Amino acid sequence: DTEVTQTPKHLVMGMTNKKSLKCEQHMGHRAMYWYKQKAKKPPELMFVYSYEKLSINESVPSRFSPECPNSSLLNLHLHALQPEDSALYLCASSQDPSSRRATIYFGEGSWLTVV
Amino acid sequence: GQNIDQPTEMTATEGAIVQINCTYQTSGFNGLFWYQQHAGEAPTFLSYNVLDGLEEKGRFSSFLSRSKGYSYLLLKELQMKDSASYLCAVRGNAGKSTFGDGTTLTVKP
Numbered sequence: 074d075t076e077v078t079q080t081p082k083h084l085v086m087g088m089t090n091k092k093s094l095k096c097e098q099h100m101g102h103r104a105m106y107w108y109k110q111k112a113k114k115p116p117e118l119m120f121v122y123s124y125e126k127l128s129i130n131e132s133v134p135s136r137f138s139p140e141c142p143n144s145s146l147l148n149l150h151l152h153a154l155q156p157e158d159s160a161l162y163l164c165a166s167s168q169d170p171s172s173r174r175a176t177i178y179f180g181e182g183s184w185l186t187v188v
Numbered sequence: 189g190q191n192i193d194q195p196t197e198m199t200a201t202e203g204a205i206v207q208i209n210c211t212y213q214t215s216g217f218n219g220l221f222w223y224q225q226h227a228g229e230a231p232t233f234l235s236y237n238v239l240d241g242l243e244e245k246g247r248f249s250s251f252l253s254r255s256k257g258y259s260y261l262l263l264k265e266l267q268m269k270d271s272a273s274y275l276c277a278v279r280g281n282a283g284k285s286t287f288g289d290g291t292t293l294t295v296k297p
Binding site for chain 2: 129176178180
């Protein structure tokens with residue numbers, strides 16, 4: 074079973090709203106990721122959590138705030154977003170961030186529209 | 189840094205064979221992945237290479253040459269459902285994977 078579950082699948086929010094994207098995996102993976110993908114572009118890495126600690130922040134604006142409550146859950150808190158932040162947000166996980174065979178498995182994504 | 193190059197688009201005929209190339213220049217290398225992504229869907233894992241050579245998995249095969257910074261994905265017996273974007277991703281240091289821009293494959297009857 075290689076399932077990463079993301080909610081909500083679609084989200085429309087105003088520029089003054091506060092919302093959260095949620096991600097869950099029960100594969101025992103110890104690395105979890107947030108990617109952002111715009112139309113016809115590849116996924117761009119935003120954050121990496123390794124053993125529940127933030128290990129990579131790709132200079133993401135502070136209006137995006139990740140949280141890893143436990144090894145199975147990953148949240149992305151959104152506040153004061155801009156219309157250009159509208160994109161597909163992909164959560165992913167892998168077995169072990171230091172393993173050379175740590176294949177990344179993606180969730181189905183959350184489509185975010187900022188109005 | 190990472191630099192990954194793939195052709196933007198390719199077209200092939202149903203039942204044929206197509207090879208999608210990927211070249212990379214990276215500061216660290218811990219493996220190369222191929223993903224398939226249909227429009228409006230998340231990427232799905234196809235293959236992984238970390239040593240030189242060919243990895244075969246059904247209709248799909250992937251090849252890696254680390255000395256040349258080169259990989260290809262070979263798709264045999266093409267089906268209409270293989271029309272998708274194919275993403276080459278290189279895993280560098282510290283668990284960071286960088287994706288190429290993807291190759292959009294169109295399979296025609």
